Amino acid sequence: MAYQENSAMAKSASFGYLSISLVAAAVALALALCGPRCLAQEMAQDQGPAPRLASDPHADTHIAEAIRQVSGDRIRQTIETLVSFHNRSTISSQDEASLKAGKGIGAAREWIKAEFERYSKECGGCLEVKTDTFTEQPAERIPKPTEITNVYAVLRGTDAQQANRIVLVTGHYDSRNSDTLNGTDPAPGANDDGSGTAVSLECARVLSKAVLNKVKFPATIIFLTVAGEEQGLNGSKHFAQMAKQQGWKLQAVLNNDIVGGDRSPQQDASVVRVFSEGLPAAANEAEIKRIRTLGGESDSTSRELARYIADVGRSYDAGVKPLLIFRLDRFLRGGDHYAFNQQGFAAVRFTEFREDFNHQHQTPRTENGIEYGDLSKFADFGYVAHVARLNAATLASLASAPPAPANVKMQTKDLDNDTTLTWEPSSGAAAYEVVWRSTKAPDWEYVQTVSSGTRATLKVSKDNVIFGVRAVDAAGHRSLPVVPEPER
């Protein structure tokens, strides 16, 4: 199935004619009512330049150069090394003998840690390599108290004011075979989720290398690999709770799980699915009520993140396009992004277009001529590299951007066909952009630059569209947009 962006763009173009004719009508009306001088004032105050299409690409050459460094060959080496640990089940052995033999999840953990440390050494110590270890008590898929370790590397932001903002990429390094309680027989996990672990590692390698080449990321980037996913999202739950308890300003989580591009004939290697929740898992009753009133069912922070990824996909040549799926996850499956959603963080899941269920969660074997097992030979390393490029470009764009504007409000105290938006200044912003779309459109359609001040009035009715406001720095990096709260 082909990527369906063209029809969405066609729709947005037709909406454009409608909007332009509305603006023309409004101008004619204003001229009749208040004369040319009044109109000129209003235009200067309110209109600014004409709105542009939100789908226009915009790229940063440093980021484009950084993502070109992503290597399919490095990704192949990472996935093949992960497979060589034989069984990376969270309940596989972690004792000294298995570490020495290079078997089990403990050996995988030590190798990942050593990889992060190697990248850090190559960039003059730019990464802080850390572990988050805890003991999980027995549960349905955990027969005895089990030590679980998340391994991560922190690329600290260069701007003291902004380094507390964090963007994060993750994959799970544990694996499973047909039996979730089997920690000994082969569980190669090349695609699920050697591929996602490889994306996290490769993003760490190329973005730390960019830092060595004097590229600056004002905000902090974390490259995470978690365990316990197959036993019940244990690692990501622990990590997300830690982030919540410690008050991290975690603004985006990119979870890559099954991005190996399984080589089945029906695969579409030109796209990667990006799943995002609609109603936030963390929303309380009052928030659900507010969302219902606003018609905000498709504007969770996770969905704004998904739209941001779509924008990155149009702006950079990653080799793969994001295909947004407006749903938390696939049927009968879950993933680590949900653990972050439950703590109120914006988090999305990347997964290949078409999964081959014979090649995941299966003990390797051949039955009736069908080969089962999550083996390296079914993965497309070039595809994983494309997904890594899209992730790295997203992380770099978010970490380069100024903070999103705070306290974004939409005036609703009078019945009015115009819309006035206000917000607080964002440090490092050179300008702001108001984006909007028809209530039935999936993605932002129009953007209007507000080059000075923190207020804008648009000749577009708030009753008919959904607005967002984002901050833009002098180099053109955009923050995530913030949907305004009505203010009376």
Ligand SMILES: [Zn+2]
């Ligand atoms: Zn998985």
